[in-house]
Amino acid sequence: LEDVHFFQRKKAMQELALAVIKGLQDRGGRVILTSSFAPRELRDMDPQLVSHFCSGILTSIGRPDREMRGRILTHKARSFQVMLPDAVRDLLASRLHGDVRQLESCLNSLIFKARLLNCGLNVDLAMEVVGQYAGIEQGLDMESIIRLVCESYGLSETQLRSRSRRQECVQGRNTVFYLARKHTELSLEDIGSAFNRRHSTVLRSITAVERELARETRLGRQIARAVSLIERSAGCGVPPQA
Structure with missing residues (x-):
């Protein structure tokens, strides 16, 4: 669940x-x-x-480390019924630092290109494909999140940090909280402290964003576009577009 x-x-x-x-x-x-x-x-x-x-086992699931990325790629390759050479697996695991979706997307692209060229999976081909995914993995920290959200919503940092209840200010702050939770290791308390907000306020804001995104409301679509633009600007493991 x-x-x-x-x-x-x-x-x-x-x-x-x-x-x-x-x-x-x-x-x-x-x-x-x-x-x-x-x-x-x-x-x-x-x-x-x-x-x-x-009452059971509690665990935090973050981005996979290199060893885990290798195991995921091996498992995915088996499910796709393709032979993944160790050298290709190791290359992908070392160059890709995103989540499972990024690994699967890159492997899919590699398999498609190999079939298109009627050749096996090899290091040269993998280098060509992985270059479209790796090297732009800049990531997001709180400072860059605030800057990019201000640019996306046309706000100043002062407006973003203010107590204003204007829709664009509230939406911008909620987006900051959502992205900080998603892309940083900051706790809810740390995120709230950056804006002089309570832990519970941050929690409600993030939940509200996730609800709008899940329901695909008009507001949810607006937030989704802003989040997508910000993540692409930061190169956060977003697959290239065809």
Whole structure:
């Protein structure tokens, strides 16, 4: 069950989720839950439900290291029923530093090009393909996120940090919080401190952005365009366009 943080402040959904989890566990089933936040960061959540969240193994899933990237590429190649030479796998694993989607996209491009040229996967071809993905992995820190969000929304940093409730200011701040959570190792407290906001405010803002993005509302599409533009500007593992 993904994105369980959406259960916050939704009592009926929490009761239903608790009943389902208990039912599955009573039958010996295993439950895997994901969230953008640790259980201790959730607010307005049934204590029993949070207790269930904490009763199993808790782990933070970040970007894979080089060894893990190699294993992912090997697994993906098998699923695509192609032979991935060790040298090609090692090259991709060392040059690509994004998430699993970037690895899969690059491998797909490599396989497609090899089939188009009627040749096997080799280092020379891999070097050509990986060059379109690697080398632009600049990443985002809080300073660059604030700068790029200001540019995207036409705001000054003073406006962004202000207490203004103008839609563009609120939307800009929420986008900063969302991107900081996604692309940095900063805690919710650290993100909030940068804007003199509380931990709970940051949490609500990020959840609101994720909700709009998931529902693909008009506001969600606006935020998605801004996020995409910012991530492309920073080269955050965004695949090249055809």
